[in-house]
Amino acid sequence: xxxxxxxxxxxxxxxxxxxxxxxxxxxxxxxxxVKVYNRQTIQVNLMQNDYPVISAFAGDQDVTREAASNGVxxxxxxxxxxxxxxxxxxxxxxxxxxxxxxxxxxxx
Amino acid sequence: xxxxxxxxxxxxxxxxxxxxxxxxxxxxxxxxxVKVYNRQTIQVNLMQNDYPVISAFAGDQDVTREAASNGVxxxxxxxxxxxxxxxxxxxxxxxxxxxxxxxxxxxx
Amino acid sequence: xxxxxxxxxxxxxxxxxxxxxxxxxxxxxxxxxVKVYNRQTIQVNLMQNDYPVISAFAGDQDVTREAASNGVxxxxxxxxxxxxxxxxxxxxxxxxxxxxxxxxxxxx
Numbered sequence: 526x527x528x529x530x531x532x533x534x535x536x537x538x539x540x541x542x543x544x545x546x547x548x549x550x551x552x553x554x555x556x557x558x559v560k561v562y563n564r565q566t567i568q569v570n571l572m573q574n575d576y577p578v579i580s581a582f583a584g585d586q587d588v589t590r591e592a593a594s595n596g597v598x599x600x601x602x603x604x605x606x607x608x609x610x611x612x613x614x615x616x617x618x619x620x621x622x623x624x625x626x627x628x629x630x631x632x633x
Numbered sequence: 634x635x636x637x638x639x640x641x642x643x644x645x646x647x648x649x650x651x652x653x654x655x656x657x658x659x660x661x662x663x664x665x666x667v668k669v670y671n672r673q674t675i676q677v678n679l680m681q682n683d684y685p686v687i688s689a690f691a692g693d694q695d696v697t698r699e700a701a702s703n704g705v706x707x708x709x710x711x712x713x714x715x716x717x718x719x720x721x722x723x724x725x726x727x728x729x730x731x732x733x734x735x736x737x738x739x740x741x
Numbered sequence: 742x743x744x745x746x747x748x749x750x751x752x753x754x755x756x757x758x759x760x761x762x763x764x765x766x767x768x769x770x771x772x773x774x775v776k777v778y779n780r781q782t783i784q785v786n787l788m789q790n791d792y793p794v795i796s797a798f799a800g801d802q803d804v805t806r807e808a809a810s811n812g813v814x815x816x817x818x819x820x821x822x823x824x825x826x827x828x829x830x831x832x833x834x835x836x837x838x839x840x841x842x843x844x845x846x847x848x849x
Binding site: 553555557559585588589590591592594596622624626627628 | 782811
């Protein structure tokens, strides 16, 4: 009935983070993608089947770490794929400290 | 039983975003309000019946986009209204990329 | 069955915010810790039984208020303690505007 995506701490791996819905329903997704100091702006998209649903940005040039965060409730069909995509910029330090979480709020 | 507010992508409309609770319970609300580059600090309040519950801020002068984010679990009475209010500053680019989400965690 | 941590507005008190799980399950936790203008970087850890699970940072020197935010789904055993720890920096203005929320998504 319920589905959980948990990516904790230093081992966030983008490739492993495609969520495929086992059933139709309303899901809650949220993410915090942390960039380490660099002179770029990042844009992170939450993707549903190759379509960008929401975006988040981190663009401060002067801080060591800054998160691009957002969250959404999403109507997801069975077998839809939901994942994060780094639309702009690079993550030089990798995905350290980043999280991506989703759970079924209720089936439809 | 459940209530969902979904505001996705570019079509966030503040006026349409007053949530009126159909039943008593604990709800989870979260928001990410994105300001586009300007020289102002914004303050966004989550309002419950004209009372500010939590606030979020975005004040960086030097970045293109920055989000004021917060979230809370809230005891909501039947017919309570919950909505976002821009308490300080202006959103020159409108509510693009902003999200406001809420769902019933459990009835009381 | 359900557990709620609500800390609203200006009265966030770190000491009172140790959550002790009444039952085993998957919980959703999220936090937004707001620092007031000062020349420090803060790091906030979400702790599970003295072990840091996720971190968040706020380091901008030039803004009045900035939040260190993150969230996670967590497998929690009965009687586990979950709380926030200010790992680095100080909160000169206290925990004003900060929130820490958690709820049981489903029992395991």
